[in-house]
Amino acid sequence: MDDKTLHFRSLSEAVPGPKWRSLFDTHWPAYEAWYLAEGERERPGYLACLNALRRHMPELLPTYRTLCDLAGGGDLAARFLSLYQPPPYITGCSQAVLARAEETLLARNYDYPPELCEGSILLTRWNERRVIAMTDCLWGVLDGMNDGGLAVSLAFGGRKAVGDGFGAPIILRYLLEFCDTVPEAAEVLARVPTHMAYNITVADAAGRYVTAMIGPDRRASIRRVPVATNHQKRIEWYAHALASETLIRERQLSILVDDEATDVARLEAAFKAPPLFRHDYRRGLGTVYTAFYRPAEGRVRYHWPGLDLDLGFDHFPEEWVTVRYGVRERLGG
Amino acid sequence: MLESLKRTLCRLLGRGGSAERPSPRDAVAADAARNTTVGATTMNKITSIADVRRHFLNNKEPIYFISATNFNLLGIGDWVGNFRHINYIDCFEGQQRNVFVPKEKFPRDFESIEDINNYLLEHKEVIDFIQSRADGEKAGTAAFLMFDEHTEEVCEQLGLRIAFPPAALRSRMDNKIETVRIGNKAGVPSVPNVLAKVGSYQELCEVSRELGDDLVVQTAFGDSGHTTFFIASEEDYYKHAEEIEAEAEVKIMKRINCRGSAIEACATRCGTVVGPLMTELVGFKSLTPYKGGWCGNEMFAGAFTQEIRDKAREYTFQFGEALREEGYRGYFELDFLIDMDNGEVYLGELNPRVTGASSLTNVAAFAHSDIPLFLFHLLEFSDVDFDLDIDEINERWSHPESVDSWSQLVIKHTDESVDLLTAAPRTGVWRMGADGGITYDHYSYHPHAAESEQEGFFLRISGAGDFRYEGADLGILITRGRLMDDDFQLNERAKAWIDGIRGQYAGQSLQDPVVEEVAVSHAVGGGNFKIL
Numbered sequence: 001m002d003d004k005t006l007h008f009r010s011l012s013e014a015v016p017g018p019k020w021r022s023l024f025d026t027h028w029p030a031y032e033a034w035y036l037a038e039g040e041r042e043r044p045g046y047l048a049c050l051n052a053l054r055r056h057m058p059e060l061l062p063t064y065r066t067l068c069d070l071a072g073g074g075d076l077a078a079r080f081l082s083l084y085q086p087p088p089y090i091t092g093c094s095q096a097v098l099a100r101a102e103e104t105l106l107a108r109n110y111d112y113p114p115e116l117c118e119g120s121i122l123l124t125r126w127n128e129r130r131v132i133a134m135t136d137c138l139w140g141v142l143d144g145m146n147d148g149g150l151a152v153s154l155a156f157g158g159r160k161a162v163g164d165g166f167g168a169p170i171i172l173r174y175l176l177e178f179c180d181t182v183p184e185a186a187e188v189l190a191r192v193p194t195h196m197a198y199n200i201t202v203a204d205a206a207g208r209y210v211t212a213m214i215g216p217d218r219r220a221s222i223r224r225v226p227v228a229t230n231h232q233k234r235i236e237w238y239a240h241a242l243a244s245e246t247l248i249r250e251r252q253l254s255i256l257v258d259d260e261a262t263d264v265a266r267l268e269a270a271f272k273a274p275p276l277f278r279h280d281y282r283r284g285l286g287t288v289y290t291a292f293y294r295p296a297e298g299r300v301r302y303h304w305p306g307l308d309l310d311l312g313f314d315h316f317p318e319e320w321v322t323v324r325y326g327v328r329e330r331l332g333g
Numbered sequence: 334m335l336e337s338l339k340r341t342l343c344r345l346l347g348r349g350g351s352a353e354r355p356s357p358r359d360a361v362a363a364d365a366a367r368n369t370t371v372g373a374t375t376m377n378k379i380t381s382i383a384d385v386r387r388h389f390l391n392n393k394e395p396i397y398f399i400s401a402t403n404f405n406l407l408g409i410g411d412w413v414g415n416f417r418h419i420n421y422i423d424c425f426e427g428q429q430r431n432v433f434v435p436k437e438k439f440p441r442d443f444e445s446i447e448d449i450n451n452y453l454l455e456h457k458e459v460i461d462f463i464q465s466r467a468d469g470e471k472a473g474t475a476a477f478l479m480f481d482e483h484t485e486e487v488c489e490q491l492g493l494r495i496a497f498p499p500a501a502l503r504s505r506m507d508n509k510i511e512t513v514r515i516g517n518k519a520g521v522p523s524v525p526n527v528l529a530k531v532g533s534y535q536e537l538c539e540v541s542r543e544l545g546d547d548l549v550v551q552t553a554f555g556d557s558g559h560t561t562f563f564i565a566s567e568e569d570y571y572k573h574a575e576e577i578e579a580e581a582e583v584k585i586m587k588r589i590n591c592r593g594s595a596i597e598a599c600a601t602r603c604g605t606v607v608g609p610l611m612t613e614l615v616g617f618k619s620l621t622p623y624k625g626g627w628c629g630n631e632m633f634a635g636a637f638t639q640e641i642r643d644k645a646r647e648y649t650f651q652f653g654e655a656l657r658e659e660g661y662r663g664y665f666e667l668d669f670l671i672d673m674d675n676g677e678v679y680l681g682e683l684n685p686r687v688t689g690a691s692s693l694t695n696v697a698a699f700a701h702s703d704i705p706l707f708l709f710h711l712l713e714f715s716d717v718d719f720d721l722d723i724d725e726i727n728e729r730w731s732h733p734e735s736v737d738s739w740s741q742l743v744i745k746h747t748d749e750s751v752d753l754l755t756a757a758p759r760t761g762v763w764r765m766g767a768d769g770g771i772t773y774d775h776y777s778y779h780p781h782a783a784e785s786e787q788e789g790f791f792l793r794i795s796g797a798g799d800f801r802y803e804g805a806d807l808g809i810l811i812t813r814g815r816l817m818d819d820d821f822q823l824n825e826r827a828k829a830w831i832d833g834i835r836g837q838y839a840g841q842s843l844q845d846p847v848v849e850e851v852a853v854s855h856a857v858g859g860g861n862f863k864i865l
Contacts (some may be wrong), residue, residue: 036439040439040441041441043441045452045455045456046455046456046457046460047454047455047460047487048455050460051490066459073457073458073461074436074437074458074460075435075437076437076439076456078457079457104796131739225675332839
């Protein structure tokens with residue numbers, strides 16, 4: 001099996017402009033094909049997308065409209081950018097919050113097919129708050145933090161249910177653009193509909209944290225749980241649970257976080273080794289990157305074996321990082 | 334050619350037209366010159382045709398016709414300021430300014446014209462276009478060929494007022510069974526019939542014993558040619574048994590030796606305005622693959638006797654008044670079946686909307702000497718108060734000299750083959766040579782640009798890159814003069830036009846099985862919406 005190569009790119013652009021447009025131009029052909037994979041008619045019309053945003057996340061509308069204009073003002077791109085009822089998709093992922101007196105850490109491994117990862121890390125100031133985020137679907141968020149002290153991360157919830165709602169990355173973007181604290185984020189997660197099952201972990205600078213288990217077919221479960229992998233309460237999709245080893249990872253994380261002796265260094269080390277770090281690239285479940293957010297300090301470290309990228313609100317160089325993913329070999333920068 | 338072009342340009346620019354046929358704008362300008370004290374902004378009540386013309390030419394509120402194509406309301410933009418067509422198909426290849434077609438479209442298997450309209454209204458480019466022309470929350474007025482409750486919801490959100498009675502009422506009126514009942518109440522007879530639930534051939538025979546054994550069965554809803562079944566034997570019945578037996582009630586008629594005709598009218602608060610009686614072209618194999626399917630109209634004064642024309646007009650007026658009692662108002666069309674054996678005029682069906690025949694109703698001489706029938710419809714749905722002498726208008730429109738002769742052919746693909754079009758005739762004026770061959774003369778958007786029977790205005794529907802499949806609309810030819818003979822058969826000129834237009838199309842057979850499967854699925858799966 002050939003190695004897979006992915007370029008990560010950090011970009012700073014306070015208001016949407018040519019840099020975001022260049023991202024759109026680069027990734028749109030692939031996203032367009034994905035968005036149309038089930039047929040154009042399966043995706044909701046623009047008006048339905050606009051109405052859904054207006055109803056559930058109205059504060060996002062000005063940014064949405066600006067991005068639609070930058071994307072050329074067309075119908076299909078606007079529908080895609082709403083992330084309302086996108087095609088179903090799943091990921092792996094592990095995430096955990098370590099809330100200690102001295103600092104709060106939100107750590108996560110993103111397990112996904114590398115060729116489908118966008119690799120864009122954006123620093124923006126679209127709605128007063130500065131936001132650093134690993135993007136998905138061009139403005140959605142896989143994980144990120146804002147300068148109000150909020151950090152978020154998502155993991156697939158391990159259930160096949162699909163329904164009326166948004167792709168989780170846009171919900172995470174909404175959280176980072178308009179919330180500063182965990183209680184504010186929890187209120188949003190309780191009311192904004194998702195189209196698939198996701199586990200979203202949120203931590204803030206004050207050391208508060210929750211994991212919201214959201215899905216299209218039941219009320220959100222929002223509890224003070226510091227870890228999340230790829231199931232919600234009980235296993236419902238056994239094949240996925242087996243392939244993603246969700247129970248093993250959850251147990252590992254729970255033991256670590258519950259142990260008062262676990263410090264930041266120990267948790268970081270755990271994320272860099274099996275079973276949390278996964279090499280299953282053949283089935284699209286290998287770890288693409290690891291992220292460590294320190295929301296109180298406004299700093300994040302993106303990690304690949306042998307390579308770290310440290311970014312913060314006060315230090316955000318624009319860089320390219322090239323990563324090769326092999327079936328067995330270590331990753332290299 | 335040069336003169337013709339100059340005249341067309343003059344009309345387009347509104348700077349005076351040919352001496353023999355002044356344009357509507359010129360006529361209004363003359364009216365305005367006579368009466369400068371009454372402007373659109375100060376007009377409290379409309380009391381004359383001149384007022385109506387001026388009112389609409391000065392119109393500022395956006396008015397839209399939203400449909401698959403602009404065929405049904407060709408040329409209405411000449412009479413109404415700020416009138417725009419929003420269409421799925423660009424019959425004009427971008428040349429027509431008042432036609433808006435979204436650039437970014439996907440080939441879809443549309444299930445109906447309502448489906449197309451809802452797609453258009455939810456499309457970003459269309460919404461942006463409508464909003465860019467809106468006055469705050471008020472986006473203007475929309476007219477449709479077809480719409481449903483979902484269309485109504487979307488229009489409400491977009492701030493568009495619909496210039497038609499509610500979809501639910503239209504749907505009730507569109508029911509062929511209901512049409513018979515309204516007709517009976519209004520004193521407008523239908524062909525001898527019974528309305529009944531049919532579960533078997535035996536049951537059909539029993540309930541229709543008094544009608545004889547040569548029958549026509551129609552279901553409550555459906556497009557022409559799709560839900561009319563001719564049954565003279567048990568074998569005929571079984572061909573359509575499933576569709577007939579699925580209905581709660583069907584209309585069973587005695588089959589008569591009849592000619593199809595169509596008449597359009599508009600029910601207004603001042604009375605029902607009635608257009609001229611037109612012949613219908615039905616079921617010609619060279620035009621449509623559907624037996625009994627509509628494929629055009631002719632308008633000329635001598636198509637039927639004065640007695641038949643008067644009777645049809647009288648019936649239409651009565652039916653219009655009955656519709657008003659039912660709560661329906663505005664444009665409608667009635668089909669009458671003229672019994673050739675005894676001259677009886679029977680009600681066929683009601684289309685509570687503009688139709689394919691509207692393109693002729695709104696272009697003939699009477700429409701230009703007064704106003705097109707559709708303007709009465711817009712007036713009825715405007716906020717302006719009006720008091721017009723409808724009897725006087727109907728009297729004027731009933732005179733044979735008010736009706737000049739126009740015909741149209743709706744040309745569908747009639748073979749079972751599916752291919753990809755590589756060439757198609759352009760929209761505009763085509764000229765027929767002495768040998769019957771046709772050549773493109775010039776671009777125009779208006780049927781009037783065809784000035785003689787040697788010329789025809791062609792509106793292209795299917796273009797290069799479209800799939801050609803059985804039942805696909807290729808295009809519509811509108812020309813002066815007749816296209817049928819006295820026996821209601823296509824005449825030689827019509828045949829030459831059909832051959833000529835078909836000859837301009839070229840297709841490429843589908844080699845790739847995947848492409849063919851997509852094309853066949855597109856054709857069979859409901860993509861074959863028809864231009865009504």
